[in-house]
Amino acid sequence: MSGSAGAKSGMSRWFLRGPWEAGAMTLIGGGIVMLVQPWSIDLYSYSFATILAGTVGYVIVSHFPE
């Protein structure tokens, strides 16, 4: 019983909204910078995938507990 409670608290410690949201927002911001930066076309090519991953990630992690 206490083991499952411990596992549960361990899981909820991993899936806290704050750090994941920050990570998703960093991904979105980084993707936007990659999209408009003037230095590398390779970065530009991967920008949309990065923004999409960040946005989808944000929608998911915003449902995590506080």
Add this chain to the structure above:
Amino acid sequence: MTTISQPDNAVIAGMSESARSRAPRRVRGLSDRAIAWLFVAPTIALLLAINIFPLIWMIRLSFTSLNLSMSYLPLRFVGLDNFTDILGDEDVWFRLQTTAQFVIWSVTLQVIIGFGLALLINRQFRGHSFWTTIILLPMMLSPAVVGNFWTLLLQPQIGPFNYLISLFTGVPPSSFSMTGQVSLAPWTIVLVDTWMWAPYVMLICLAGLRSIPDYIYEAAEVDRASAWRQFWSITLPMTVPFLMLAVLFRAIENFKMFDMVNLLTSGGPGSTTELVSITLKRAAFEKWRTGYSSALAIILFVTVFGAANIYVKALNKVKQR
């Protein structure tokens, strides 16, 4: 007798209570839930028809090779080809850089001017309301109106703007064109956008300045803090969340900017002021590359949606203050 009449009264009371509670719930045989749906349904139907359906249709088209100038050809599914084309196209990349430069310069100027105006308007002086109204006027105009009258103002032969510049610099008014010269056109769209939207930033900053309690300044006065010190230690840090909000909102809006720039320069001269929204319009309605332009629209939509998430998060932080 009394033992029999008591339960009867309770039953009657119970019945009347349930009847009473049911009465407002039913209007001509409809439940509360049904009435709520009846009111909301037209809005939902309109939303689905105007927003959701075109979005889903556009997503579908972005995976096809549809070209409306050759719409007689059968619709061919091309997978992610349109996306890989766009994300390897240097022209679109350059247009995105132009858009970023426009966003950076216009938002920076709007924040500096807007914050400065907010600091001035925050002081109570004679004619304060009148000047606030005058400053807010450009923001209330339609971008189409702004684009048209600035086109007239910037006209090299008869426009007053060139005469004003010539008054200060001595350069003949008809010797330069603000919208027709490669070196000046990008600054012109920045200038007009700043003129129009700095008042909006001012309003947001004003809300931030008014939210600072007076007792903080009174405590600073007691500590003999100079006006400069008060600005750097109280005013600016406490207005930063509001400034961030203004920056995010204006950046998102300017990233999507189309109408005013289209009226002022149409993306010219050449493609100097061609923002990505103008590229999108050209691909969709001049080259008729519907599949390609749908894919570009989705890229822009996801970008704006992602940025809007950050904006909403910032907004909630400001609300919690």
